[in-house]
Amino acid sequence: MKIAITGHTAGIGRAFADYLSARGHDIVGLSKRNGNNIRNIPKIQEQIVACDMWINNAQSGYAQTELLYKVADVWKGDNNKMIWIISTILTQDSGVPNIPGLSWLSMAEYKNQKRALEDAFRQLKNQSRMCLIRPGAVATQPYNQANVNAADVIAWVQSVCDFYISATEKNLWPEELSLGFRPQSLKI
Secondary structure: OEEEOOOOOOHHHHHHHHHHHHHOOOOEEEOOHHOOOOOOOHHHHHHOOOOOOEEEOOOOOOOHHHHHHHHHHHHHHOOEEEEEEEEEEHHHHOOOOOOOOOOOHHHHHHHHHHHHHHHHHHHHOOOOOOEEEEOOOOOOOOOOOOOOOEEEEEHHHHHHHHHHHHHHHOOOOOOEEEOOOOOOHHHO
C-alpha cells in the first residue's frame, strides 16, 4: 500500500513512517524538512491523492483542516482510499491545559485548530473512509519526553495500527479512536 504521511520526520508521523515502512508499505513522506510544507496545499494534495492512504498528521495553523477538505473532495466515494486524521485528546476537555514550556495562548490556539479539524471530520466522514485518532500524552517533544505519564511514541503507534488491523479483519471499521496513557498504578 502507498501511504502518504504529513509530518513524517518527527514524533508520531516518524513513528508511523518507520512502523509501516518496516511492514512493506511504500511511504510518501511530506514535511517541511523535505520541502513539503502543508501550507502549500495544491502541491501536497497532488502527492497525497496518488496514494492509497493518508495519515493527516502535520499541523500548521488551519492547513491540516484545509488539506483534509481538499483530499476528501477528490477521494469522495472511493472506498479504496483511507484517511487517518491525527487530532488530540485535548479537544475533549473544556479548559486549556497548563503544559510547562508552552504558553497558554499557543495551547489555546492549538486546541481550537484541532477542534476545527474534528468538526471537518464530522462533516466529511460519510463522504470518504476516515478515522479520527486522538492521542493522549505521547512522548514526542522535548517538553514531554521525560514525562512518566506520557506514552512511548513507538508503543502508541503500534497499538493504533494493531487495533485498526484487528478491527478491520473482523469487518469492523473504527471511526474514532482516543488512545491515552495510563500509569501502571491505574491499570484495570
